[in-house]
Amino acid sequence: MENKEVKVARNEMMDRPVVQKEVVEFLRNKQKPLRGKLGEIEREANEKRVPIIPHETVVFLNLLLGQIKPDKILEIGAAIGFSSSLMAQHVGENGHVTTIDRFDVMIEKAKKNYQLLGLTDKVTLLEGQAADILPTLTGEYDFIFMDSAKSKYYDFLPECIRLLKIGGMLVVDDVLQGGTILLPDEEIPKRTRAIHRKLTIFLDIVMNHPSLESSIVPLGDGLLMIVKKEKIEPSSLHAL
Template identity: 55%
Template sequence: MRNEMMHRPVIDPDVLAFLRQDQQPLSGDLKKLEEHAHAVGNPVIPHETVNFFRVLLKVARPQSILEVGTAIGFSALLMAQNTPASTKITTIDRFDIMIKHAQANFKKFKMTDRIQLLQGDAADILPTLQPSYDFIFLDSAKAKYIDFLPYCLNLLSDTGILLIDDVLQGGTVLQPIEEIKHRHKNIHRNLNALFETVFHDDSLVSSLIPVGDGLLMITKK
C-alpha cells in the first residue's frame, strides 16, 4: 500500500521540507495517527495537503462529503475535525486490512456517527449513490480516476469541490510514455486522459496544485 511517488517530490526539496516540517502541526490523537502512519508507511496525505485541507474546509463548510479511498481513515477524520458537527462523511474502500484499521480509528475518535464506511469496489458503489455532495475527495487507484470522474461530477453539487489526489506521479506523468515503466503505463495513460478531459471541458473550472504528488481541484462553472 506504499506510494513510492510520494518520495519523488515535484518541487524543490528545501521548499518541500519547509511545507512538511514548518507549517502548523496537528495536535492530539490525530497528530499521533499522522506520525504513526508516516513511520510505518501507511498511505495518508502529506502534511502540506493536510494544511491545505484545513483551510479549504473551514472556508467551504461542506455539509456532505464523499471520499473514495479510505485507507486507515486519517483524511476522513481530518475532514470531520475541520467541518461543522452536522457534516456527514461517506467513505469507500475495498481493502480488508484498511477497512479494519479505519473502523478502529473511527471508533477511537468517536466519529462513527458522522463517518459512514462503505465496503467494496468504488466502481460498484459510486453508481448507487445519490447526489449531491458538497465536497468529494478522490484518492484511490490512479488508473481508475478517469472512470470515476463522470460519477463524481454527477454526485457533486453545483457549488461543490472535487479534489483528486496524486495526479503527477512524481512528475513522470509529463514524460513520454516510452520512458514509463511497464507497470505504470496504464496509470500514465489514464492520468493524461484525465487532464485532457478536465482541462478541455468548458463546463468545469480546474486548478492543478503542486502539493503532495499533485492535487487537482475541480468545480462546476
C-alpha cells in the same frame, strides 16, 4: 482481537517530490502540526510509511474546508481513515462524511480510528469496490475527495461529477505522479504505462471541459481542484 499490522506495497512516488526537496521539508516540518489523537495517527502513519496525505496537503485541506464549510463530503479511498477523519472536523453538527474502501486490513484500521476519534456517527465507511458503490449513491455532495487507484480516476469521473452539486468541489490527489506525468509514453515503464495513459486522458478532460474550472496545486504529488460550474452531460466526460 488479533492486532493486524497495516502492510502496504512500496509507493515509489512518495519519494519523488514534484518541487524542491528543501521546499517539501519546509512545508512538512514548519507548518502547524495537528493536535490530539488525529495528530498521533498522522505521526504514526508517517513513521510506518503508511501512505496518507502529506502534511502540506493536510494544512491546505484544513484551511480550504474551513472556508467552504461543507455539509456532505464523499471520499473515494479511505485507507486508514485519516483524511476522512480530518475532513469530518469541518462538516458541522449536521454534516456527514461518506467514504469507500475495498481493502479489509485498511477497513479494520479505519474503523478503529473512527472509534478512537469519536467519529462513528460522523463517518460512514462503505466496504467494496467504488465502481460498484458509486452508481448506488445519490447526491448532492458539497465536496468530493478522490484518492484511489490512479488508473480509476478516469472511470470514476462521471459518477463523481454526477454526485457533485453545482458549485461543489472535487479534489483529486496524486495527479502528477512524481513529475512523470510530463514524460512521453515511451519513457514510462511498461508496467505503469496504462496508468500513465488513463491519467493523461483524465487530466486533458477536466482541464479543458467548458463546464469545469480546474487548477493543479503542487502539494504532495499534485492536488487537482475541480469546481462544477453547471449541469454536465456524462457523455462529455469521456474521451473522444
